[in-house]
Amino acid sequence: xxxxxxxxxxxxxxxxxxxxxxxxxxxxxxxxxxxxxxxxxxxxxxxxxxxxxxxxxxxxxxxxxxxxxxxxxxxxxxxxxxxxxxxxxxxxxxxxxxxxxxxxxxxxxxxxxxxxxxxxxxxxxxxxxxxxxxxxxxxxxxxxxxxxxxxxxxxxxxxxxxxxxxxxxxxxxxxxxxxxxxxxxxxxxxxxxxxxxxxxxxxxxxxxxxxxxxxxxxxxxxxxxxxxxxxxxxxxxxxxxxxxxxxxxxxxxxxxxxxxxxxxxxxxxxxxxxxxxxxxxxxxxxxxxxxxxxx
Amino acid sequence: xxxxxxxxxxxxxxxxxxxxxxxxxxxxxxxxxxxxxxxxxxxxxxxxxxxxxxxxxxxxxxxxxxxxxxxxxxxxxxxxxxxxxxxxxxxxxxxxxxxxxxxxxxxxxxxxxxxxxxxxxxxxxxxxxxxxxxxxxxxxxxxxxxxxxxxxxxxxxxxxxxxxxxxxxxxxxxxxxxxxxxxxxxxxxxxxxxxxxxxxxxxxxxxxxxxxxxxxxxxxxxxxxxxxxxxxxxxxxxxxxxxxxxxxxxxxxxxxxxxxxxxxxxxxxxxxxxxxxxxxxxxxxxxxxxxxxxxxxxxxxxxxxxxxxxxxxxxxxxxxxxxxxxxxxxxxxxxxxxxxxxxxxxxxxxxxxxxxx
Numbered sequence: 001x002x003x004x005x006x007x008x009x010x011x012x013x014x015x016x017x018x019x020x021x022x023x024x025x026x027x028x029x030x031x032x033x034x035x036x037x038x039x040x041x042x043x044x045x046x047x048x049x050x051x052x053x054x055x056x057x058x059x060x061x062x063x064x065x066x067x068x069x070x071x072x073x074x075x076x077x078x079x080x081x082x083x084x085x086x087x088x089x090x091x092x093x094x095x096x097x098x099x100x101x102x103x104x105x106x107x108x109x110x111x112x113x114x115x116x117x118x119x120x121x122x123x124x125x126x127x128x129x130x131x132x133x134x135x136x137x138x139x140x141x142x143x144x145x146x147x148x149x150x151x152x153x154x155x156x157x158x159x160x161x162x163x164x165x166x167x168x169x170x171x172x173x174x175x176x177x178x179x180x181x182x183x184x185x186x187x188x189x190x191x192x193x194x195x196x197x198x199x200x201x202x203x204x205x206x207x208x209x210x211x212x213x214x215x216x217x218x219x220x221x222x223x224x225x226x227x228x229x230x231x232x233x234x235x236x237x238x239x240x241x242x243x244x245x246x247x248x249x250x251x252x253x254x255x256x257x258x259x260x261x262x263x264x265x266x267x268x269x270x271x272x273x274x275x276x277x278x279x280x281x282x283x284x285x286x287x288x289x290x291x292x293x294x295x
Numbered sequence: 296x297x298x299x300x301x302x303x304x305x306x307x308x309x310x311x312x313x314x315x316x317x318x319x320x321x322x323x324x325x326x327x328x329x330x331x332x333x334x335x336x337x338x339x340x341x342x343x344x345x346x347x348x349x350x351x352x353x354x355x356x357x358x359x360x361x362x363x364x365x366x367x368x369x370x371x372x373x374x375x376x377x378x379x380x381x382x383x384x385x386x387x388x389x390x391x392x393x394x395x396x397x398x399x400x401x402x403x404x405x406x407x408x409x410x411x412x413x414x415x416x417x418x419x420x421x422x423x424x425x426x427x428x429x430x431x432x433x434x435x436x437x438x439x440x441x442x443x444x445x446x447x448x449x450x451x452x453x454x455x456x457x458x459x460x461x462x463x464x465x466x467x468x469x470x471x472x473x474x475x476x477x478x479x480x481x482x483x484x485x486x487x488x489x490x491x492x493x494x495x496x497x498x499x500x501x502x503x504x505x506x507x508x509x510x511x512x513x514x515x516x517x518x519x520x521x522x523x524x525x526x527x528x529x530x531x532x533x534x535x536x537x538x539x540x541x542x543x544x545x546x547x548x549x550x551x552x553x554x555x556x557x558x559x560x561x562x563x564x565x566x567x568x569x570x571x572x573x574x575x576x577x578x579x580x581x582x583x584x585x586x587x588x589x590x591x592x593x594x595x596x597x598x599x600x601x602x603x604x605x606x607x608x609x610x611x612x613x614x615x616x617x618x619x620x621x622x623x624x625x626x627x628x629x630x631x632x633x634x635x636x637x638x639x640x641x642x643x644x645x646x647x648x649x650x651x652x
Contacts, residue, residue, distance in 0.1 A: 129458050131429065140641065148505060148568050148617055154384065155531075155565035157572055162607040164528050165559065165576055169605070 008046035034107050053111050389649040393535040410497040411546040421472045423449040428478045438486050441614045444521045459628050499628045502618040517575045517612035523556025524549045531564040537652035567650045573613030581606050
């Protein structure tokens with residue numbers, strides 16, 4: 001026989017595995033519970049006539065249990081599919097639970113209301129775009145940061161940027177935009193052993209013309225001046241002279257003003273500096289470059 | 296005890312064994328007496344320190360010998376011994392068949408039919424829309440202000456709660472060429488990701504952003520002039536994928552061959568990390584003293600010879616950060632139904648010598 005009271009006493013005072021005690025109260029984890037609270041009137045085990053609404057894949061079913069089937073646990077719960085329309089579902093509930101206690105029917109209708117509300121909300125949310133939070137495991141995070149640091153050290157950024165800019169400048173991508181003195185730059189290129197592009201064509205013409213002028217300025221010209229960038233004609237002459245100096249000493253000798261040819265020649269050659277300097281510099285540069293690589 | 300026994304062995308075995316042992320490498324003998332096998336900690340530490348010291352002395356000797364040999368060879372006018380190249384990760388990178396070669400016809404044809412070709416050929420001027428992720432503060436991170444100063448013709452719009460797809464439609468209508476979405480970590484309010492979407496229906500690149508340093512935190516920073524367009528330097532984008540990403544970045548900036556400004560923006564790829572730097576630069580000539588061995592010349596001049604070099608001087612301005620590509624999607628942003636050209640998977644990190652950009 002079913003003694004609900006006895007069952008309730010036993011469950012409540014000894015142990016019910018569906019009961020969950022939280023700070024705010026006692027709750028029932030039984031899926032057939034209509035309210036979710038552990039109560040004398042809400043316990044599906046301690047009431048032989050009970051009903052609930054459960055949701056299966058978005059469809060609501062009304063579950064009922066009666067005392068006539070209490071001895072057949074397999075066939076205990078009878079289920080009825082509720083229509084999707086809220087009002088029609090209410091009518092169906094009324095029809096099936098006509099002679100049942102009003103309290104239970106009321107609780108079931110409340111449950112139906114809540115479930116339809118949250119079903120609508122779930123469907124709306126599915127359509128919206130939600131941001132998903134991706135977690136990164138700590139090991140991976142650390143590994144990435146370590147690799148990043150090492151990559152930053154391997155990429156010597158400042159030097160590579162400067163190198164890239166200078167390369168572009170040399171290629172002439174920038175044309176005449178930058179106010180760096182063109183002749184001086186060409187001088188510098190020569191010193192490094194490179195030939196600026198248009199230089200060689202100018203060789204023949206100014207050969208005789210400029211030599212004398214250069215002679216006049218000889219005394220004033222110093223190695224120091226070489227560093228200063230004055231876009232003068234002097235420098236024009238100087239740089240043209242350079243090419244010639246390499247190839248032939250004759251124009252210089254011709255224009256010698258006085259004194260021993262040989263002495264002056266040697267002196268001049270040294271003093272011109274540019275010829276000698278070029279050779280020496282190349283060596284030195286080479287040396288320095290090579291030692292730099294080794295060290 | 297074990298060590299003692301080992302030491303005693305050669306002595307006991309006799310002259311023959313000793314000779315054999317001597318003819319072997321000293322290393323062999325040492326290997327048999329590894330300091331890590333000594334159980335006494337104090338003694339072990341001593342032996343280990345001694346071994347380390349000896350190793351260091353040996354290494355220095357070898358280096359000095361190399362340098363001397365080199366100098367001698369140069370003096371004698373002979374061929375100096377070949378310089379040994381140190382092994383680096385870049386040297387030993389796993390060979391990638393998608394590395395772009397300079398004479399690759401296919402690449403150039405691909406470039407022409409690219410989504411970026413229109414902008415890069417200067418048919419459109421780039422117009423950038425910058426925004427943040429949803430549920431962000433209305434002002435947005437300070438990073439956005441700096442981005443606005445770096446990229447010319449960039450506009451910032453607040454995000455609101457619009458879906459990204461709607462934003463893309465809006466931007467298409469208003470003829471923007473790219474969208475940059477700056478993503479912040481909700482919890483820490485730090486910028487951690489960047490989404491660059493090329494319009495219309497261009498590829499979407501998702502980058503992870505790290506090591507962000509704002510302009511105010513950089514010492515001696517310079518203030519850029521946002522009216523001028525910066526020069527762009529893209530280093531080390533070797534593979535096909537890298538090339539594509541490089542072009543994507545290039546399409547953010549206006550292509551103007553007649554530059555007048557002095558700003559340079561660098562995206563340097565090293566081991567799949569793209570380092571972003573923003574500098575102001577100036578070309579200068581620098582005199583460096585050259586010490587010559589020819590004393591005669593020195594005496595003549597009475598002063599040292601100077602050599603002039605052209606250098607570029609940089610002053611850092613603007614933010615500094617690193618990007619790492621997480622995924623590259625073929626169309627515009629569509630996380631569910633999109634076609635991904637490249638996605639980073641954790642199993643790609645297993646080899647330390649394999650890089651994809």
